[in-house]
Amino acid sequence: MKFGKEFASQTVPEWQEAYMNYNYLKTLLKEILIFRHRQFRSPENHPVNSRPPLQKRMSLFRAFSGLTGGYGNTSPKKDKEDEVILVSAMQHQSDEELGDINNGSNHSYQTIFLRSSEDGGEFELVFFRKLDDEFNKVISFYRSKVEEVMKQAEELNIQMDALIAFRIKVNDPDAATHFINQTNTGVSYPLEVIHEENQEKKVDDGKEYKMASLEVLNHIKFNPTTESPRSTMKSVFRILRSDLHYNKKELKDAQEKLKQAFIEFHEKLRLLKNYAFLNQLAFSKIMKKYDKITSRNASDAYLRMVEESYLSQSDEVTKLIDRVEAAFVKHFCNGNRHQGMNMLRPKAKKDRHRVTFFVGCFFGCSLALVVAIIITIRARNLLKSEGRNQYMNTIFPLYSLFGFLVLHLLMFAGNVYYWTRYRVNYSFIFGFKQSTELGFREVLLLASGLSVVTLAGVLSNLEMDMDRNTQSYKALTELVPLGLVIVVLLIAVCPFNIFYRSSRYFMLVCLWHCICAPFYTVTLPDFFLADQFTSQVQLLRSLQFYVCYYGWGDFKQRNAETCSQSDVYDVIFIVIAVVPYWIRVLQCIRRLCEGHDSTQALNGLKYFSTIVAVVTRTIYSQRKEMTMRIVATSTSLFATIFSTYWDIVKDWGLLCKNSQNPWLRDKLILPNRSIYFVAMVANVILRLAWMQTVLDITSAPFLHSQALIAIVASLEIIRRGIWNFFRLENEHLNNVGKFRAVKSVPLPFSYEDGNKDL
Structure with a gap:
């Protein structure tokens, strides 16, 4: 693999703009190379009879310098006439304010090209100017990030002091009482490995350890680490207390929260270290390329700088x-370094060949089952x-539920594939636990496996005559459809470590947050999942039909009249369609009240308008009155225009007038801009699928009404799949703009001491 591709593959996507622009510098070198080739081929500079230089030929007659000749300081001194560049560091502040360069002073670097008067020198001059800009950009970003992690280290140091004191207070309260008012007069170092002894003592090797001070407990308050509907209600009525109770539950919560904070902080440090290494390597590579193209020796001076x-x-x-690893191993892993390193440096996720094998097997079986179903239908007429x-009114809706689910999984697998291909960090954006996120192969495995059992059930349940x-x-x-639903639900809530337990648990937590909205803080996975349910209204209605059909209907005779003729069923039929949109309204209200985004008021109004449109369309489909038809058409048209605008402008960030890409964003991930316009047009067309309701297109000569309902629902799922990619692309670009590469973990304690408040 060429270095340019390897360099791009190892960069942090959220810091992409802060890396050295290796590809652009390569284009500048190509311009220099093209100019030199033209100069070499010019008849004026090179006569026809002239022979090429004999540098390579003469090298065969030179003395052998030995394999170790390059290790000593034997390189010949260059005369001033041989110098190509001069590199200087320019200070922006006084020396008293700056200090030494190695201590992080604010310098910018400037390269003076000494051969600009030669032919083609202007190309090389442009190259070095851009090279300086890139190096100064890298230095500035790296310095700012180092300052940032040093401040975070100070915060974690205070948190660790509080945790150790808290641990002593909980585990040995009698001993802690004697030292509660003592102060620690020792010097505190960031992330120093502190021993928890409550008094100074000597160990066998004679070393002394300072005791942990409990005075810090007088200045801290406990931040609730777990949010619940109960805690939210208490905070609303201002009865939530943050005082310390010194119990083991609080200690466990604080340790888990601080443990996660250490893991994320260590990940950030590793990314920052890798950032410095990659950029140094990139500057070395680009200067070696420059020397090779120009036959100069400028890399030594620049790389020395x-x-x-x-x-x-x-x-x-x-x-x-080193300090983070030592502190983490001691305080969170009981000194087990192997365990600590596995938690701080989790192994990269490996692609398993068996997953690919089973995906192929399941898709092959699915295709064979489809063929068998078609042959059976044709043979039996x-x-x-x-x-x-x-059959279409009873059995088909039961199995269509699995069809909707499989289609949604297939669309999500496609999303994951293209997110991975274009380096959209979906794992970080969703907040998945590291190395547990599902790749597109795993999602395809779930979809193909579910399709096999579903099609097998359809094949076994093709009786038309009783x-x-x-x-x-x-x-x-x-009872086969009911059995499949029960199996899927049992797998979803299975506590054993099978079928991707971490991902299932993550989804169930997000689902619980959606159900309990607005009593939980709304995160991106929560409202993203709620948006998926707004496109799965027909699936939720199929679940309602399951309950009615197997609970009150006569499934042995395929009699569903109890459901179709019940007024209560019709009311629930409307409520089921409203629930996903109402959850999104509540989530928007929660985000608006928290003050994170004032535009959430309009977003909530968008979902409320959709609720009105869904209710009026459903009532019209049941009553077929002209008045309701007009109301349903007008409300649906308003909701469609509002939602389409929000999708394209707010969620996707497109239709920008003054953008570098006309009517798109300044930054795009996909190389082909026409895809964005196709996606916008498709979004508009697919959102008009509701028109089949108000136009009374309930069936076609060759199509049953239930099949038409399934097709319309499938089109909405496809639209949601398209929306998912561009929505997360926009979120990824926002993270890139803010250089957010690791999760921010709330700390367990808040420290108040004069002007200091963590």
Whole structure:
């Protein structure tokens, strides 16, 4: 793999703009190379009879310098006439304010090209100017991030002091009482490994350890680490207390929260260390390419400056990594370094060949089952059977639920594939636990496996005519759809470590947050999942039909009249469609009250308008009155315009007038801009699927009404899949703009001491 591709693959996506622009510098070198080739081929500079230089040929007659000749300081001194560049560091503040360069002073670097008067020198001059800009950009970003992690280290140091004191207070309250008012007069170092002894003592090797001071407990308050509807209600009525109770539950919560904070902080330090290394390597590579193209020797001087700069000489990050690892192993892993390193440095997720194998097997089986179903229908002439309508009104809605679910999984698998291909950090954006996120192969495995069992159930349940003797269908085959639903639900809540338990638990937590909205703080996974349910209204209605059909209907005779003729069922039919949109309204209200985004008022109004449109369309489909038809058309049209505008402008960030890309964003991930316009048009068209309701298109000559409902619902799922990609792309670009590469974890304690408040 070429270095340019390897460099791009190892960069942090959220810091992409802060890295050295290697590809652009390569284009500048290509311009220099093209100019030199033209000069070499010019008849004026090179006569036809002239022979190429004999540098390579003469090298065969030179003395052998030996394999170790390059290790000593034997390189010949260059005359001033051989110098190509001069590199200087320019200070922006006084020396008293800055200090030494290796201590992080604010310098910018400037390269003076000494051969600009030569032919083509202007190309090389542009190259060095851009090179200086890139190096100064890298130095500035790295220095700012180092200052940021040093401040975070101070915060974590205070948190660790509080945790150790808290641990002593909880585990040995009698001993803690004697020392509660003592102060620690020792010097505090960031992330120093502190021993928890409550008094000074000597160990076998004679070393003394300072005691942990409990005075810090007088200045801290406990931040609730777990949010619940109860805690939210208490905070609303201002009865939530943050005082310390010194119990083991608070200690456990504080340890878990601080443990996660250490893991994220260590990840940030590792990314920062890798950032410095990659950029140094990139500058080395680009200067070697310059020397090769121009046959000059400028890389030594420039790389010497790089090695003496803050980027290479700074050791704060390396020291912090060592301190974090030592503190984490001691205080959170009982001194087990192997366990601590596995938690701080989790192994990269590996692609398993068996996953790919089973995906292929399941898709092959699915295709075979589809063919078997088609052959069975043709052989038995089931399309002209008397029980066709009864089958479509009862059994088809039961199995269509799994079809909607499989289609949604297929669309999500496509999303994950393209997010991964274009380096959209979906794992970080969603907040998945590291190395547990599902790749597109795993999602395809779930979709293909579910499709196999669903199609097998359909094949076993293709009876159209009931038994003449019993006047009923086989109970076993009629219960197959219910059995599949129960199996899927049991797998979803299974506590054992099978079927991607971490991802299932993550989804269940987000689902619980959606159900309990607005009593939980709304995060992106929460409202993202709620948006998925707004496109799965027909799936929720199918679940309602399951309950009614198997609870109050006669499934042995495929009799669903109890459901279709019930007023209560019709009311619940409307409520089921409203619930996902109402959850989003409540989430918008919560975000508005928290003050994070004032535009959430309009977003909530958008979902409320959709609720009105869904209710009026459903009532019209049940009553078929002209007045309701007009109301349904007008409300649906307003909701469609409002939602389409919000999708394209707010969620996707497109239709920007003054953008570098006309009517798109300044930054795009997809290389082909026409895809964005196709997606916008598709979004508009697919959002008009509701028109089949107000236009009374309930069926077609070759299509049953239930099949038409399934097709319309599938189009909405496809639209949601398209929306998912561009929504997360926009979120990724927002994270890139703010250089957010790791999760921010709330700390367990708040420290108040004069002007200091963490």
